[in-house]
Amino acid sequence: MTDLPTFVNEPIGELRRSSVRDELTAGMAALEKKLPLRVPVWIGEGERHGEELTSEDPGAPSRIVALSAKATGAEVDEAVRTATKGFQRWSQTPAVRRAEILVKAAAWMRARRAELAALAVRECAKPWDEADADVCEAIDFLEFYARGAVALDRGKALFQVPGERNEMRYAPRGVVAVISPWNFPIAIPTGMTAAGLATGNAVVLKPAEQAPGCGLMVVRALREAGVPPDALALLPGEGDAGAALVRHPGVHTIAFTGSGPVGLDIIRAAAEPSARHLKRVVAEMGGKNCVIVDSDADLDDAVPAIVSSSFVYAGQKCSAASRVLVHEAIADALLERVAGAVEVLVVGQADTFGIDVPPVIERDAQQRVERYIDLAARAGSIAARAHTPAGCGSGADGLPADGWFVAPTVAADLPADSPVLGEEIFGPLLAFERVASVDAALERIDELPFALTGGLFCRNPHTVERVVRRTPVGNLYVNRPITGAMVGRQPFGGNRLSGTGTKAGGPDYLLHFVEPRVVTENTVRHGLVI
Amino acid sequence: MATPSASEADILAVGRDLAAALPGASRNPLKAIDDKAMDLASQDAEMRAALFRFVDVVPACRSLDDLARHLSGFLEEVGDRPPSLQVAMRMSESKAGRQALGAAAAAGVKHMAHRFIVGETPREATGVLEDLWRKGVATSVDLLGEATVTTGEADRYAARCGEALDGLVDVYRKLPERPALEADSAGRIPRENLSVKVSALTPLLRADAPELGKRDAAVRLRVLLRRARELDAHLHIDMESFDSREAVTDLVLELLSEEEFRDGPSAGLVLQAYLRDSPELCERIVTWAQATPRSYPLLVRLVKGAYWDHEIVEARQHGWQSPVFEVKADSDRNFEALTRRLLEARPAVRVAIASHNLRSIAHALAANRAMGGDDGDVEVQVLRGLGDDLQEALAKRGLRVRTYCPVGDLVAGMAYLVRRLLENTSNESFLHEQAAGRSLDDLLVAP
Numbered sequence: 001m002t003d004l005p006t007f008v009n010e011p012i013g014e015l016r017r018s019s020v021r022d023e024l025t026a027g028m029a030a031l032e033k034k035l036p037l038r039v040p041v042w043i044g045e046g047e048r049h050g051e052e053l054t055s056e057d058p059g060a061p062s063r064i065v066a067l068s069a070k071a072t073g074a075e076v077d078e079a080v081r082t083a084t085k086g087f088q089r090w091s092q093t094p095a096v097r098r099a100e101i102l103v104k105a106a107a108w109m110r111a112r113r114a115e116l117a118a119l120a121v122r123e124c125a126k127p128w129d130e131a132d133a134d135v136c137e138a139i140d141f142l143e144f145y146a147r148g149a150v151a152l153d154r155g156k157a158l159f160q161v162p163g164e165r166n167e168m169r170y171a172p173r174g175v176v177a178v179i180s181p182w183n184f185p186i187a188i189p190t191g192m193t194a195a196g197l198a199t200g201n202a203v204v205l206k207p208a209e210q211a212p213g214c215g216l217m218v219v220r221a222l223r224e225a226g227v228p229p230d231a232l233a234l235l236p237g238e239g240d241a242g243a244a245l246v247r248h249p250g251v252h253t254i255a256f257t258g259s260g261p262v263g264l265d266i267i268r269a270a271a272e273p274s275a276r277h278l279k280r281v282v283a284e285m286g287g288k289n290c291v292i293v294d295s296d297a298d299l300d301d302a303v304p305a306i307v308s309s310s311f312v313y314a315g316q317k318c319s320a321a322s323r324v325l326v327h328e329a330i331a332d333a334l335l336e337r338v339a340g341a342v343e344v345l346v347v348g349q350a351d352t353f354g355i356d357v358p359p360v361i362e363r364d365a366q367q368r369v370e371r372y373i374d375l376a377a378r379a380g381s382i383a384a385r386a387h388t389p390a391g392c393g394s395g396a397d398g399l400p401a402d403g404w405f406v407a408p409t410v411a412a413d414l415p416a417d418s419p420v421l422g423e424e425i426f427g428p429l430l431a432f433e434r435v436a437s438v439d440a441a442l443e444r445i446d447e448l449p450f451a452l453t454g455g456l457f458c459r460n461p462h463t464v465e466r467v468v469r470r471t472p473v474g475n476l477y478v479n480r481p482i483t484g485a486m487v488g489r490q491p492f493g494g495n496r497l498s499g500t501g502t503k504a505g506g507p508d509y510l511l512h513f514v515e516p517r518v519v520t521e522n523t524v525r526h527g528l529v530i
Numbered sequence: 531m532a533t534p535s536a537s538e539a540d541i542l543a544v545g546r547d548l549a550a551a552l553p554g555a556s557r558n559p560l561k562a563i564d565d566k567a568m569d570l571a572s573q574d575a576e577m578r579a580a581l582f583r584f585v586d587v588v589p590a591c592r593s594l595d596d597l598a599r600h601l602s603g604f605l606e607e608v609g610d611r612p613p614s615l616q617v618a619m620r621m622s623e624s625k626a627g628r629q630a631l632g633a634a635a636a637a638g639v640k641h642m643a644h645r646f647i648v649g650e651t652p653r654e655a656t657g658v659l660e661d662l663w664r665k666g667v668a669t670s671v672d673l674l675g676e677a678t679v680t681t682g683e684a685d686r687y688a689a690r691c692g693e694a695l696d697g698l699v700d701v702y703r704k705l706p707e708r709p710a711l712e713a714d715s716a717g718r719i720p721r722e723n724l725s726v727k728v729s730a731l732t733p734l735l736r737a738d739a740p741e742l743g744k745r746d747a748a749v750r751l752r753v754l755l756r757r758a759r760e761l762d763a764h765l766h767i768d769m770e771s772f773d774s775r776e777a778v779t780d781l782v783l784e785l786l787s788e789e790e791f792r793d794g795p796s797a798g799l800v801l802q803a804y805l806r807d808s809p810e811l812c813e814r815i816v817t818w819a820q821a822t823p824r825s826y827p828l829l830v831r832l833v834k835g836a837y838w839d840h841e842i843v844e845a846r847q848h849g850w851q852s853p854v855f856e857v858k859a860d861s862d863r864n865f866e867a868l869t870r871r872l873l874e875a876r877p878a879v880r881v882a883i884a885s886h887n888l889r890s891i892a893h894a895l896a897a898n899r900a901m902g903g904d905d906g907d908v909e910v911q912v913l914r915g916l917g918d919d920l921q922e923a924l925a926k927r928g929l930r931v932r933t934y935c936p937v938g939d940l941v942a943g944m945a946y947l948v949r950r951l952l953e954n955t956s957n958e959s960f961l962h963e964q965a966a967g968r969s970l971d972d973l974l975v976a977p
Contacts, residue, residue, distance in 0.1 A: 008849065009849055010849070011848055011849030011850055012848055012849070014848070014850050015737065015738035016737035016738060016772065016773055016776070018776070021738060128738065129738060295590070295592055295596075296587055296590045296591060296592075296596070296600065297590065298586070298587075298590060299676070300676050300677035300679075300945070303677075303679050304677070304679060307679075329592060336680075337679055337680060337683075339680075340679065340680025340681065340682055340683065340733075341679040341680055341733065343680070343681070344679075344680060344681055344733045344734060346734070346742065352739075353736075353738045353739040354736040354738055354739020354741070354742045355739075459583065459586070459587045459590070459600065460587075460599065460600050460603050461603040461604065461606070461607060462599070462603050
């Protein structure tokens, strides 16, 4: 294989052109003929179909998107054993050949881009632009890790002296268990799986129970591109399947993206040593992401950026903004404009172009967010709630009647110890706080156990530098929205309880999937260097 | 049917004649912005960045001290500082120095802004508008505003536009006749002319759902069109970035198709020649105009386009082919092709050539004459502060020139001001080339 061309991000769809929107609509029509998808437990060549698990359209829960089998304990064991065998051959496959297969999987997705985006729209209520970006990010991960793994396979330079040859190499670890979330239902499982496979590990993927259909597409892309069946298994299921998988002694590495409590359970379980190895955990967990707005901010930029960071995909991104801390000199003006901007947000079905806020993923999520909104109303005040324009729905609050909708809400005047300010809500609720200075904002943020993303609106270079030095977050965004990290451009991941500090889509990510090995060879024989 | 086109010799002759009418050479447009900072900015990319960042943040600074701290912060990032800036840096080290520096810098920016913005309110602009009219210059007033993100902001902007229409009637009804500005062969041309922005009329513009913003803006635009019809004023709908192009075009053509606006007001839209697909849009507009008889022909303002940098950056960040021509000469050539197409399409449309490029203007005037048209059937539009000399020359030659006059305070005007500064310091701009002393014949050569 010749060298791969330099990585470039897959261009996201230019949805401002009607021809591009028409392609996506056609993709939806094509997908709908195939629904519900049937998702098997898929181990080696064996497929076991079943209907124990269903995924529904969060905007119309009576619509079944996928009928899925649910992996049993025995199947978890079988999947890991098969992967252990598969690892023998896959790890010996040359890195360039593995990379070639990943690049083919990227091409597979590219060829089905509209239909894959449509699936994310249906199964997870991702609005079109977000769903399309999700597929592009999956393609990016495949292309990026393919190149990264080829580079890593060449090893790293070491100091050399006469008479010895030192080599630093990286070897795959074994079986990677991938536990993926529903909010980036194609990109994140693809990314974690691709990282494992590119570096020569075998992978067992347990996709989110809300998104088995998307999980199936990830495995199909990779298998049809040439990943051997025994090197990649699909285990649709719920939390118990995931728990059994991470506890399995045959698993070497666990790549997890999801909620904090589950992540901590995984880290605890993984600490139990297997007979022959230590398990390694790559975890991306929650956040409580804050945007600081200094008195010199340009509100014309800050308002739309804050609103999109908080409410795009109904706030269901680990990078989403949930608190905005504003310099008191401009707090009134900013609150008035943010409130007004939130009131005109269009709440609607994910498959409608131009909506701002789709439903949340499920009933539990809807109830959880509503509980926090109630808390905010009691302990503080509600500064704004969106309503929907006429014709968009007929349910209570003007929200579409069917589906797990929550009206985007801005809360203010909350006491410092309010759970609304301290806990991850993962929904369309933004808390607004006044601060005397940027430093006061930094103090408050520093009290949080999370450190994932953060935002700063400020035009004084000295202040920007001060915040950069003090903030603990993994990704700081200055004068722009705080979501939408791009592979290769914004390696993504948090610190503190937000994660293990790994950076998906960055130059160091693959190191978590390999073991470094050093070989030192004596090249002196009879006093001669040979 | 081939339309007779102007020869290069004709274009050159028209261009030379206009150039001869320009005010004295001492007042070239760049030097006229008697600010050394502008000269520095044109020469050095880092300086330019520092200047823009500073100008941009001025209205958001809380005190002179705050202002000076921002200025020194930006200047620190300039590698090679000329002596005058070293002085500024030293001043920023003490409190008293910062007060003085802040005051000087604020005055400088205000001065700069006044070159491009005619007043904080339409009332304040009265003197300028009257003065221009007496000199034989028509205007289009543009109300600068902060971005519209709420319904309240959209309503307030629409209300300001309504008041501005009333105010313009008050200004212009007292003024003497200027026949060249008030009629062409298609009939009356209103004196009062207001430019409005659709992005300010609705918070719901979404690039991927033009219908949404269009529906919301239509409610407010319809009210303004009615007001303009009652007052017999001209309402011009500006074009902005490519993201809103579909919504704005559809909105204007749909509303003007409505029966109630058949007999007025006079109205118009904008065609941006830097867009690769502008020839198709031009055809659509012409076809629409021919099929939609109105008592006032649609006025099409042909511009190069003011969002070039924005479009390029956005396209690069997303991996898209840019919707605009990347090479300036392509835009210039397209501008001339569109000029001819629009001139041919009269009387279904009226044509306004909005440019500071002497060649583009000379081409339009010569092409019009070659088609047997009267000079009075082409309007030339320029921007306040950038096209002042050209405006004078065009008026002196008895041509209809209309100057785009932004009105608003510094906070609201900053985005506009920075765009103008960018244009003014761009090495590729016609004004820059003119200031750099390129010969007239060079400047008039075909793109």
